[in-house]
Amino acid sequence: MDHFPTNWGRPRNDAYDAYGTYPIAQRPYNGPKDAFADGIQRTQQPIVTGTSVLAIKFKDGIMMAADNLASYGSLARFKDIQRLQAVGAHTVIGAGGDMSDFQYIQAMLDELIIDEFTAQDGHTLGPAEIHEYLAQIMYARRSKMNPLWNAILVGGVKDGKRFLSFVDLLGTTYSASTLATGYGAHIAQPLLRTAVEGKEDILTEDDALKILEQSMKVLYYRDARSIDKYQVATITAEGTSISETRRLETSWSFAEGIRGYGAQTQ
C-alpha cells in the first residue's frame, strides 16, 4: 500500500524499498559498488581449446601424442602450439581443453620444479607426484566452482616403472595402459585398446609410433576441431623427448565415384 499521494497514478519505483517489504539481503541496493565486484568471474566455458591427447604404454616406457591446434570455437586460430610439456626429467604432460588454463598449469609446474631443484635434497619429482599434485589442484578448483577447464594426461618413467594417468577438470583420475581425452576417447580409444591391451611389454618404440600415427590419422578424419600436424613425446628410462612437428598423410579420394547423396547418378 502506497501512503504517498504524489505516487498515485504514477509508475511504481522499484529501485527503492520504502516500506522495508523485503529483508535486507533482498532489498534493491543503489549505493556505491566496489569497482571490481563484477570482475570476479568463474570459468563458465573454455574459450581457446585444444582437442584430444593420446597416450599408450609400450615396452620401454610411455608415448604420448597431441596435435598442434588451439581452436577458437570453430576457428582454427593457433596452428603451431605445443600441447605436450616435459616436467622435470621423468614426466611429460599433455593437455586438452582451455589453453589459458593449461598455460597457468604450466607456470605452476615450472614453479614446482624450480623449488624442487633448489631444495637439492637428493629427490626428484616423478610422474606419480606430478599427477597427484595436479589431481589435488584440479579437485580443489572444482570444489570452489572455478575449475581449470582441462583434461590432462600425465605419463613418465621413474626407477624403471612406467606411469600413465589421467586427470580432468572435475578431479577425476584414472590409470590404464591406453588413455585418450576428448574425442580421442570415443574414436581412438577402441583402436588403442585393440592394439595395446595385453601387449604393453612387447610393443617396440616403432610399433607404438605406428599405432599413435594411425589413431591421429583417424582423429584428423573424424574430429572437426583437429589438424594434420602433431607431435609425439617419448619417455623412457633414458629421459623425455618431444618430437618435431610431424605431418599426417591422409587420403580423401575414397568416394570419387559417388555422385550426390541419394538418387542422383550424374
Place this chain on the structure above:
Amino acid sequence: MASVYSSTGFDFSNELRNNFMAEKGLPLPKATSTGTTIVGCLFKDGIVLGADTRATEGPIVADKNCEKIHYITESIRCCGAGTAADTEFTTALISSNMELHALSTGRKPRVVTAMTMLKQMLFRYQGHVGAALVLGGVDATGPHLFTIHPHGSTDKLPYVTMGSGSLAAMAVFESGWRANMEREDALNLVKAAISAGIFNDLGSGSNIDACIITASHTEMLRNVEMPNMRVQKERKYAFRRGTTAWKTENVRDLVVNEQITFVGGDAMDTT
C-alpha cells in the same frame, strides 16, 4: 481440424501446445540415436551389413539378442538404430510398399526407391520418428549403400556407421577399409567394427549379426559371432532337500470323487 480438404504444407498448430507444456516444466522428449552399433560396407561383389544385438531401455538391457537387420526386399536390407519401434514399423511399412511397387512396375526393386520412400516419410515427421538407418542392397544398377538420419537427410558412401557405437566402429573402418575388398576381408572388417562398438560403447553389446548381399544371393548371418557367451556355472546352486526344517507333512489327494459319464453324438451341435 476435421476439414475434408487438408491444407498444403506443414501444420504447426501443436507448437503452441508444446511451448506451453515446456514452459510448465514438461519438455519435449528428445529422440536420440540410442544404444546400437550398425555398420555397412561396400566390397568387390556387393554390400556387407553388420549390427550388434542389444536393445536398451535407458540403462537396462531390454533384449539381449534382438535383430537389427530388417528385411526390405530379397536383395535389400536395412539396419536400424534409434527408437526400436520406429525402426521396426518404418522398415516394415517400406518393405510392404516396396513389394507393391515391384508388382506394379514389374521390375526388380531398387535401393534408391526404398531410400526415397524412407527419407520422404522421415522428413514428413520432422525427426519425431527416431529412426537412423543404414540401407544397403544390390539391384539392377549395382550395389548401393545409404545412411538415413531421423530428420530425413541421406548420405551415399562406401562405408557407414550409425548409433551410439558409431564412433568406435568408424575408427575401425577408417583404419581398415580399402576399395574392392574380398568377401572375407569385408566380413572381418565389419566384425571388427561391430566388436569395437560392443566392447567400447555401453549402449551396444551381446552378439554380432551380419548380412552379405551380392547380385546373385543374400546371406543372413544371424549371430555370426557371439563374443559374450555366458560361462557355465561352476557349481550347482540348488538348495538341497532339508535346508529348511519342517514340522508336519500333509499329503492330500485333490481328486475326491471321480465319476465318468460317456457322452454320445457325432458332429458339433450348432443349433
